[in-house]
Amino acid sequence: MSAMRHLLGIGELGHDGLVRLLALTDHMVEVNSRPVPKVPALRGRTVVSLFYEDSTRTRLSFETAAKRLSADTMSFSVSTSSVNKGESLRDTIETITDMGVDAFVVRHKSSGVPWQIRQWTNAAIVNAGDGWHEHPTQALVDCYTVREALQRDRFDGLTLTIVGDVKHSRVARSNIAAFAMLGAKVVLVAPPTLLPPDIGHWPVEVAHRLDDVIGRTDVLYMLRLQSERMTQGHVPNLREYATYFGLDAGRVARLPEGAVIMHPGPMNRGVEMLVDPTALPNSLIHRQVANGVAVRMAVLYDLLVGESSSASLGEVA
Amino acid sequence: MASSRTQTTQVMSRSDVARAVTRIAHEIVERHSGLDGIVLVGLQRGGAWLAEDLGAALAAIEPAYAVPVGMIDVSMHRDDVGLRPIVPGAISRIDARIDDAIVVLVDDVLYTGRTVRAALEGLNTYGRPRAVQLAVLVDRGHRELPIRPDYVGKNLPTHRRDDVSATRDGVTVEVES
Numbered sequence: 001m002s003a004m005r006h007l008l009g010i011g012e013l014g015h016d017g018l019v020r021l022l023a024l025t026d027h028m029v030e031v032n033s034r035p036v037p038k039v040p041a042l043r044g045r046t047v048v049s050l051f052y053e054d055s056t057r058t059r060l061s062f063e064t065a066a067k068r069l070s071a072d073t074m075s076f077s078v079s080t081s082s083v084n085k086g087e088s089l090r091d092t093i094e095t096i097t098d099m100g101v102d103a104f105v106v107r108h109k110s111s112g113v114p115w116q117i118r119q120w121t122n123a124a125i126v127n128a129g130d131g132w133h134e135h136p137t138q139a140l141v142d143c144y145t146v147r148e149a150l151q152r153d154r155f156d157g158l159t160l161t162i163v164g165d166v167k168h169s170r171v172a173r174s175n176i177a178a179f180a181m182l183g184a185k186v187v188l189v190a191p192p193t194l195l196p197p198d199i200g201h202w203p204v205e206v207a208h209r210l211d212d213v214i215g216r217t218d219v220l221y222m223l224r225l226q227s228e229r230m231t232q233g234h235v236p237n238l239r240e241y242a243t244y245f246g247l248d249a250g251r252v253a254r255l256p257e258g259a260v261i262m263h264p265g266p267m268n269r270g271v272e273m274l275v276d277p278t279a280l281p282n283s284l285i286h287r288q289v290a291n292g293v294a295v296r297m298a299v300l301y302d303l304l305v306g307e308s309s310s311a312s313l314g315e316v317a
Numbered sequence: 318m319a320s321s322r323t324q325t326t327q328v329m330s331r332s333d334v335a336r337a338v339t340r341i342a343h344e345i346v347e348r349h350s351g352l353d354g355i356v357l358v359g360l361q362r363g364g365a366w367l368a369e370d371l372g373a374a375l376a377a378i379e380p381a382y383a384v385p386v387g388m389i390d391v392s393m394h395r396d397d398v399g400l401r402p403i404v405p406g407a408i409s410r411i412d413a414r415i416d417d418a419i420v421v422l423v424d425d426v427l428y429t430g431r432t433v434r435a436a437l438e439g440l441n442t443y444g445r446p447r448a449v450q451l452a453v454l455v456d457r458g459h460r461e462l463p464i465r466p467d468y469v470g471k472n473l474p475t476h477r478r479d480d481v482s483a484t485r486d487g488v489t490v491e492v493e494s
Contacts, residue, residue, distance in 0.1 A: 023405035027390065030409050036442040039393035069393070305399045 006125040007132040008114050008154055012175040018143065019153075020183055021298050025144050028294035028301070031068065042071035045102040045304050048103055049091075050076045051128070052083075052108045057127050057265060057289060058137070062105045065296035071304070074101070083122055089113070090120050097121040102304055106130070115254030124303040132168050139174035141295045143182060145287045146219055149260055157181035160212055163189045163245055164272055165234070167196045171264045172223060179219075187213050187243065193234040210245055214254050222247055222263045222272045240272050247272040260284050322494050323480075329471060329488035334454065337470035338367070341452050342374035344468050345421060352382040354447070356418045358434050361390040361407035364424035367454055368484060371423055385413035389422075391435035409439070416444040421468075425483040427453040430464035456485045 004017055014138040031039055043300045051059055059075075061235070076096070078084075083092065087249060093104070103124040111131035118125050129135040130308050162178045166172045167186050176186050180203045184255065187205045198208060207213045210259060213222070235241045247261070252275055255261075261283045267273050277283045325430060329337070347350060359368025362430060363389055372386040377422060387409050392403040422436050440446060451470035457475040471488065480491040 014334055020405070026405075027393070027403050027408055031393065031442075034442045038442065040438070041393040041398050093466060301393075301403075305402065 004025075004302060005248050006021055006114070006118060007136055007303065008118070008127045010136050010139055010174050013136060015181045020145050021140055021295070021302060022153075024290070024302060025140075025294050028068075028297040029291070030066075031297070032139065032294055033283060035181060038068050038070060040070045041301055042066065042069040042091070042304055043244045044072075044163075046072045046100065047103045047105060047300060048074045048076060048096055048101045048162075049105040049128070050096075050107070052078050052106075053129065055128070058107065058294060060137075061289075061292035062126075062128060062137075062251060062296050062300075064293045065300055066234075068293070069297055069300060073302065074099075078292070086316075090137060093117050093120045103259070103300065107109075107185075126299060126303065129170055131170065133170050135175060136169040136178075137292075137296055137299060139170050139178035140299070141288055141292050142146060142175055142262060142264070143192050144181075144291050145176050145262065145284050146260070148291070149216075149284055149287065150258075154183050155179060158184045158218045159186045159213075159216055160219045160221060161187045161189060161210075161217040162221045162223060163210055164257055165194045166190050166223065166227050167194045167234075168226060175203060175221065184219075187217070189213060191235060191245070193293045204287060210251065211254075214251055215256065218259050220247070220255060220259060220261050222261070224264065224266060224268055225271050225292070227268070227269035227271075242274060246272050252280060255282070258282075260286060264288070271277075318483070323491050324494045325489050325491045327487055327489050328473060329455075331486050334483075334485060334487060335370075336372050337454060338480070340373050341468045341470060342371055342378055343430050344437050344465045345371075345375065346378050346454070347406050348467075349419065352379050352384055354416055354417070354419050355384050356411075356413045356419055356420050356446075357384055357386045358397050358411060358415075358440070359388045360422060360424040360432060361392075361409070361427065361485070362404060363481075364388075364422075367409075367425055367452075367483075368423040370485065371421075371452065386413035387413060389436055389439050390434055391439050394435035394439040396431060396435070414444065415440065415446050418444075420446040420449045422449060423453075424451075425454050426481050427451070427456045427464075427466055427469075430460045430461055430462040430482075433464050434462050441456065455481060455488055457481050 031037055049062055063073050101123050105126045105128050107128040108130050111133035112123050113130050115129040127136055162172050179186055189207045189210050215308050263285050338429050357368045357372050358452055359365045368386050372384050375384045419444045450467040453466045454470040455473050456469050457473050480494055482489050
């Protein structure tokens, strides 16, 4: 079992890494079910969350994950930092590195920042979302949630339908890679303006009408329509978008028996979600949030309890 | 490096192991005048089969009382965390309430005592037992912590370099010659 050095993208993680982290998550789910959900595995290690972009669930789930493994946590919020005095990203990273940290959890609005930061520190880097590019821990959460709900390790024969703003979605990019790696067929449903131009190279099938594919969907993944997209002219208006791509009661009824519904949050009720997802028996949205902590525990454990970190303990049996 | 020649000696046969398990089961019943409040917790992975066999042996002695059998994976509680990574699938599972129970930790081989220390700490995340005891099939010595077993299948003096393997099929020692 070889541990990884960074978690940057699903491609770098690879199939074996993905499978290893999903198996490790089972152990963390058990820890979280204990009366005292805390283990000392990362005692003495420090995890910094560095969020240059807003986040509720990702940030809180990483911090909870670090604490449940007994790591010390530091939190950096741009609004109260020296970034306001003009400190560069590199200086911020090097300053925090000098304080002695073991991992950075990074979210940034620009694609590629986690790869860039890697050159400036010896600490492990976890990509918690970079621009439109990747959000690997969300993909791990989603794969784990489907694996748990459908009770299967491989996704061969499953169809994952991702609906909405694929173009601007790092969640979609990471999920397409991860689900395809586990054998699922991925279908994208979006207006042409919300599909990326390089889609020809992706392992996906494209549809422009949700109604064409909903009947053969096993996992329906609704993306959030970021409202600022409308002002940029990607969609004519929210009502039209909702009519063609929103999930309403009629479409829920047309899903095959046993199909499940997912959403990465935060949700736009009345736009992509026209039904109350809490009222749907086949919604996995709450499981996605609940599994977020366990998956991120597995990631931090794998990064920080690897062979490299154990070397400092010397050769003892 | 050490020479590649090794010699393997069998020190307990399959029936020796079965007899030792039965004897330990009787000792547990005798010490507690029954099985009320007893919970067995096997240490993943080596202690898992022994905890199951011990549970079956206890059920044969006192059929009226079903002793809960749980498993604990101590990887995340070790002081040398990282040297022994989590083994996928060897997940902790303790369904019984352990508050005020008498927990008997079960492992195949007792050596430095560090695994048992980790298990004692791990148990605290499930509750506060009334007492914790330790049952092992083989005590091979070389303790590094103040830990001693309450029930022992066999005391086996070994060298640190020896490799001890304990399964249902018997106990073997691999010695460098």
